[in-house]
Amino acid sequence: MIRVSFNDDWQSRPKVNPFAELGGHSIPFQPVTVPHDAMIERERVASAEGGAGAYFPGGTFEYRKTFHVPEEYRGKRILIEFEGVHRDATVHINGDYAGQRPYGYSQFLIDADRFLRFGEDNEIRVEARAHRDSRWYTGAGIYRDTWLLVGGLVRISPDGVRVTTPDIDGERAVVEVATRVENDSIAIRTVDVRTEIRDGDGAVVANDFSRITVLPGEPAVGRQRLYVDDPSLWSPDSPALYTVGVTLTDGDDDVDTETVTFGIRSLRLDPRHGLRVNGETVKLRGACVHHDNGVLGAATYARAEERRVQLLKDAGFNAIRMSHNPMSKGMLDACDRLGVLVVDEAFDMWTSGKNEFDYSLDFPEWWERDIEAMVVKNFNHPSVIMYSIGNEIPETGSAAGSAWGRKLAEKVRSLDSTRYVTNGINGMLAVMADLASMRKQSAAKVDEGAGINTLMADPAQGMNAIGASELVTRRTAESFAILDVAGMNYMEARYAGDKDLFPNRIVIGTESFTTRIDGIWGLVKQHSQVIGDFAWTGWDYLGEVGIGRPQYLTPDTPRASFAAPYPHLLAETGDIDITGHRRPASYYRETVFGLRTEPYIAVRRPEHHGKTWAGTPWAWSDSIASWTWPGAENAPIAVEVYSDADEVELLVNGSSLGRQPVGEDHRFRTEFDTAYEPGELLAIAYRDGTETGRTTLRSATGPVRLRAEADRPVVTADGGDLAYVTLTLTDADGTVHTAADRPVSLEVSGAGTLIGFGSAVPSTEERFDAKERQTYEGRVLAVVRPTGTGEMRLTAGAPECEPVEVVVTVE
Structure with missing residues (x-):
């Protein structure tokens, strides 16, 4: 199907009750470009329960767009694809209900043609609701890309080309291409399927021809085996990519075409060698990452995702666990290109809610469709090596929860048998109902005489001690047995003992404390069945405010608190801050990994x-x-x-x-x-x-200077590209003036518009859509989106500093 961006010309506003609007209360729509985060524009509110979402209020937001449908589209199939709408999305076209999606992280299709007026303008409206439904900042609205898909009655299904590489050796690779063809006509149709594989230089390295007959209303799958000689294998160190192009023809006419990118690589897993990629053992140096993009809020631009992946890899990570929801297409593409392995995660909750209005209310009805959406999105991405079916699910310690886990794992395997399945299990949460009796009996100990009451005063020790207890061993045995890889959150105390208790169990640290990475990484290196570790977190994020903030004991604060009060904004726990600047913990981790000598x-x-x-x-x-x-x-x-x-x-x-x-x-x-x-x-x-x-x-000396540097001199006008401009206070030699913070004001002109401006300050009432922001430790970041071709010019000034200018060319 023809795929055209549907991102432009939207309007948005907070939802207005239609009866109130009839009475004269109205809020005007504002023009927006998708991806768009409606929540990041709201005024933050100091509230007792708002820290999880960075004190941004929720609400209902509505979007509308008018678009013309040509008369020649009559008789074709027209779909609208949303890569992500948070949350409880409902879609109406020309006033009629067209579809919905409760989960905020699943891509979904709207079958639009039945509602359209051809040769005329049409209106689509989308509503999204976000309110006390998450443990972190989610954003709200149409925060990922949208697409218009147009195809004939006989066509390749959306995401209908699936590529696998089941047999690889040094001489050749077998590439299996499965193409799903749909037929919405009333006649039996037979079409030819022509397939070409091209290497990274565009040269054809394999091709095939077959024929497929498709009955009316009964999709058919054509399977082809192609052979690539001397294949270039995809790996983190050498992320070689191929493309496969599939064309349907009926006589001399092309009926439909589709092109997908893939990589040729093999995966193996066993307790003796751990995880092997192309036969080589790989230890996962992993980063847990939330979905927000810092100063952009939840808005998901391809360049923002690529920049994050590149900076994480530069800092020594070779893997990302998307926490705790399916990863965006833009980040998957970046991981493919840059060579970063992916653990993609489905859910943060199943049937037991963690917030009053979260996805647990919809899970029993929608989980299968959301698993399907995650797998179909990931299937052709060589970076994806593992699916996680959940994170810290309380049910994993019960028989009923184990049954749910089995359903999810088998559903994933039925859709994709080429990857592994894990689940980020927290032993303490899995036995939460038993903690009271554990405290009484002091059943879990780190050293002699240390009971649960003592251990709970130290969360790191407490989680580990409980996680290593016999109770957790017994209660989680089935939930772990369901998996290919036992995902353990804060349970490295189990690594050594599980080698004897469960000799066939392969383990991954799905979440860990950065402060303990030296000991954890020693265990990863020591034990072959432990295939890696994922830090909480690789990149700082909005919400869960203050869990990683510095705290000191005082008479008024005799113990540390988990959450920070308003106006705290950030979790403050990432190796890399929200602007992309590496914090000291990042360099410590790089040292522990053995990647840094200085x-x-x-x-x-x-x-x-x-x-x-x-x-x-x-x-x-x-x-x-x-x-x-x-x-x-x-x-x-x-x-x-x-x-x-x-x-x-x-x-x-x-x-x-x-x-x-x-x-x-x-x-x-x-x-x-x-x-x-x-x-x-x-x-x-x-x-x-x-x-x-x-x-x-x-030490920085002398007068303070303002410096501006763009991440790249040239960007493109489409495809989700952005320019990142770092503004820094320095001395004449370039040393950062970390103690000379001051407001920086800026203007953007030409072929670009400012879409985000802010620093990594953990607590502030400043807004990301302002044109003046205070530096933090001498730095502030501006993000500019191209609006056409030509030049976009950013001019910035600060008190007692000469103004600076950056020009970025847009092609």
């Missing part, structure tokens, strides 16, 4: 020196890579150094503070206490007495 310096904020740390296990130390602390001269300050070397030396303005042991036996980190004095901080790493690397931090 030492890394992180300096803790001097105003907290000597205070008792009380952050949650999701919280990294309150440190940044800066040696600019005006006003703290001669004050005590703590310096952290991360390294895999034997020892590290720290020098302040050339004066050595001595050497200290570091490396794996010392958790890859050491700490120096000194007095702050501006100048230069130098860390030198040594192994066997020989220098292996050095890192320097310098």
Whole structure:
């Protein structure tokens, strides 16, 4: 079918009660371009229950669009595809109900032609509702791409070309192409199926011809086996891609065409070798990622997804677990191109709700259709290696929940037998009903004398201890046995013991604390049946506010709290912040992974020196890579150094503070206490007495300058492309002025429009749609969407700084 973007010329507004509107109360529609997040534009509200959604209020939002349908479309099949509408979407065309989708993360099709007026303008309306239905910021509205699909009565089904590579060796690869053909005419139709496979350079490497007869109203599947000589295999290190083009012909006429991208790769799994891609064992260095795009809210642009994947891979990750919903097509495409493995996740809840109005209300009726939507979207993507059927589902500890898990796993396998199935099980949640009795009996222990009451004071220890208990072993045995890979959230205490208890069990850490990655990664390397670990989180996100914020004990706050009050905005727990800037935890993880040889310096904020740390296990130390602390001269300050070397030396303005042991036996980190004095901080790493690397931090000096840098000089006018412009306060040498924050104002002109502007500040009342934002630690980010071809120009200014300008060409 012909696929045309349906993203332009929408209008949106908060839903108005039609009876109230008749009485004169009206809210005007505003023009918008899809993808669009209606929630990010709302005023945040301080409320007791609003922290999960970053204090953005929910509501009902309506969209409308007028579009012309040519007369020549009469007699054709016309579908409208929505890649994602959050949530409880209903669609009306020319006033008539056309369809709905409760789940906010599933792509769905609307069969539109029966409602259309040909040769005239038509109106489509979409409503979306979001209200206390999630544990994180979801956004609202038509937040992913939309498409208009037009085809004949005989056509290839949408997503109807499926490619598998069941047999691969060094000489050739067997490529099976299954094409589903539909026939909505009243006659039996026979068409020819011509298929070509092209390599990354566009050269034809295999082709085939077959014939298929399709009965009226009975779709038929044509299967072809093609053979590619000397195949280039897809892997994280070499993500080679092919395309397959399928053309239906009837005599000399082309009836329909479809082109899909795929990769040739094999997967194997066993406890001895773990996960093998193309025969090579791969340990998953994984990042859990939520779906929001920071300053853009939930709006899902292809370039935003690609940028996130690239920065995550640059930081050392080779895998992403989409948490806790199906991944966007744009991110899947990026993972294919860039070589990042994917665990795609279906649901955060089944029948037991986690919020008052969440998807559990719709799950019993809709789960099969939503599993089908996830699998059909993923099928041709070589990056996808595993499906997760859920995350921290409380039912997994019960017999009924195990039965549900079996239904979901078998449904996935019936649709796609080429990937593996997992489930992110949290042992503590699986036995939540038993915790009271466990506390009384102190059944789970980390060390002698430590009971559940003690352990629950430390969530990391508590989850691990409960997860390793005999009760969890017994109650989760069936739920784990259903899976190809046992997904464990915060249960690394099970890794060693399960090797004896369940010798055929293959394990993946589907979620873990960044603060414990050194020990966890040691277990991953030690145990062949443990195939990897996924950090919570690789990228910071909106909502679940403050779970990773720095906290210190005071007389008024004798213990850490989970959520932060308004106006906190971010979870503050990502290796990479919402603007794409790497935090110290990211460099620590890279060191633990063995991917970094230079030492890394992180300096803790001097105003907290000597205070008792009380952050949650999701919280990294309150440190940044800066040696600019005006006003703290001669004050005590703590310096952290991360390294895999034997020892590290720290020098302040050339004066050595001595050497200290570091490396794996010392958790890859050491700490120096000194007095702050501006100048230069130098860390030198040594192994066997020989220098292996050095890192320097310098104090910013002199007047503050505003610098602007675009991520690329040229972008495209379509396809979801964006320009990211980083604005930084620096000195004359380019050192970031982390302590000189000030407001930055900007204007965008030419062939572009500003769609997001903000910093990584964790708590603020500033808006992402403003034209002036305060920097945070010297940085702020602007995102510009092309509106045509030519040049888009961004001009920015800040107090006591010369204005700057960036020009990006749009082709």
